[in-house]
Amino acid sequence: MDAATEARVPQKLTDKGRATRARILEHAAELIYAKGVHATNNEVLRRAAGVSGSQLNHYFPTKESLVLAVIEWQAERVLTFHRSERFTQFDSLDSLREWAGFYIAYERSYQEGCTLGSLASEIIKTDLDVRTELANAFEQWRDIFRDGLERMQRLGRISTEADPTQLAYLLLSAFQGGMLLAQVARDIAPLKDALRAAIDHVQTFAMPAAVGVLDPFRH
Amino acid sequence: MDAATEARVPQKLTDKGRATRARILEHAAELIYAKGVHATNNEVLRRAAGVSGSQLNHYFPTKESLVLAVIEWQAERVLTFHRSERFTQFDSLDSLREWAGFYIAYERSYQEGCTLGSLASEIIKTDLDVRTELANAFEQWRDIFRDGLERMQRLGRISTEADPTQLAYLLLSAFQGGMLLAQVARDIAPLKDALRAAIDHVQTFAMPAAVGVLDPFRH
DNA sequence: ATGGTTGTGGGCTGTCAAGCCCAATTTGGG
């Protein structure tokens, strides 16, 4: 898989070629996020990226290779974002609330949904062979939360009785499901409530010492 | 919208016609659930339902009208299922666990996802005008949970401090998100953990009197 | 400078699905 999409990039392309490929990829990601995979056809992408038809065939021989590259690009983006300093590796309840606050304030949450989840849902039933790549990305995403929760346990911020895997899946599921409901309703409320409740649940495992600090945020 | 899909059914069709239309609809719903909207084309549906091409045009003039009818059909199904005796209007924590148990045991959860959520995700970004119908269905679904939670409050089973709307969105989001993650991973674990944690959160609002009865099920 | 390699441009074709039409058959009321 990587051989068809990644391995070629660093070796055979010059700076200009790589820039062109990156431009196509970014426009493809944006178009797919805004309009969906199906609506992102050859001509639309060509006009958006300012390239000609054969370039798409050159850098992305098939649509499947393009979609796969977009998945990798979006996965890279969302994982990098979650690993950024801003969330301090999710080592506190505050960082979780900061995270939720970002997506609740983000306009496109209830317009286009999750950059990875929407894409996954749209194509998971098609014959495009991208499931493994998506599964990998979601596993890493879960691990970010799980690692954070385990760190909270080691720091004595939440009880060791909490199940980090289970809570990580709750956070990620509430996020994905809330995004879908918000998108369908064109209203951020479902996402806001789901994330709020999910993080409140993590907070029920907060240790007595930490509760004193964090309690003002409860309701 | 109803005028194009529903209003015609009870008036102008005979028994045989209605049976044919129902057969097309059921096969369309099954095919769309299993293979997706895009893969469910004219010919495949014609062969599956054992009807000829012009019948599709007769009962469902456009693909949009077919998809809309399938959405209504699936919404009806899932809402009826949730309103069935089995879950006693979700008036207890046990009924929530019974509900989660059903989908965790259901083979197709991690193969095809949610009958309504998968469909919604697949087509929400296309030009098909089905968003309102979907939003309506999800609102009713949320209301089933919310009404149940409010009933639990009136029965003194959970605290009046709980926010039924928020908890309803948590349950529905955890379900939808968990379904997506399970489908992508081809593993029921994400759904199981997300639902488990979501219901555990509802349980944190259980009233002292009720806790004595329900505590054996905690962990 | 020059030839070969790499990148670029636009046009072309095969495929596939949606929507439509006309002819044949069946049904149901009078």
Added chain:
DNA sequence: CCCAAATTGGGCTTGACAGCCCACAACCAT
């Protein structure tokens, strides 16, 4: 029994998109 409306069958056309090809231009190493 007959007529009109409803239902059925299969084929056909149009439109859209993915993948491909050939001619041209730019770059770079020798």
